[in-house]
Amino acid sequence: MRRVWLAVALALAVLFGALTGWLFVWPAITPPGQVDAVVVFAGKRARLTEGVRVVQAGVAPVLVISDGGRPRSRAGRTCRNPPPGLRVVCVTPEHSSTAAEAAAFAELAERQGWRSLALVTSAYHVRRAGLLLDRCYGGAISTVAVPRPAGPGLAADALHEWAGLLAAVTVQRGC
Secondary structure, eight states: OHHHHHHHHHHHHHHHHHHHIIIIISOOOOOOOSOSEEEEOSSOHHHHHHHHHHHHTTSOSOEEEEOTTOTTSHHHHHHHSOOTTOOEEEEOOSSSSHHHHHHHHHHHHHHHTOOEEEEEEEGGGHHHHHHHHHHHOOSEEEEEEEOOOOSTTHHHHHHHHHHHHHHHHHTOOOO
16 A cells, blocks of 8 residues: 555656746746837846847837836936937836736736836746736737746745745635
């Protein structure tokens, strides 16, 4: 009987690992063509760097940055002093959460008449950010996943995203 329980535990661990990889390490992405704006969720420095690169590559005429409710962040500083030649629009969500950022991006897109967005965020964050943005925004969304370097924080990021995604699909169902 002990072998059966070990086999079941091993199978569940393998399934959990595979699902974690599929959801947060190698998420499905939709590379952007031409879009109305590139939106960058607050957080890791690499997100903002990638958002700037995508706009400079000609994907969109405007970069929209969330400061995550933290005006003194790198994103906040970029809002006050944008790179030369780059049109930057900044949003400060009502509170510091992915859901609030998605709502702020969607509200701005509606006011501006934007019909397509490129979402830039960390690979582990693509599923939840995309789900929440899709709930709030009626236009087309493409995704750019910024890879996360392997390291000690990867497990913590994955656990955080598991919790956030489970909450988003169960109790936090609105925009």
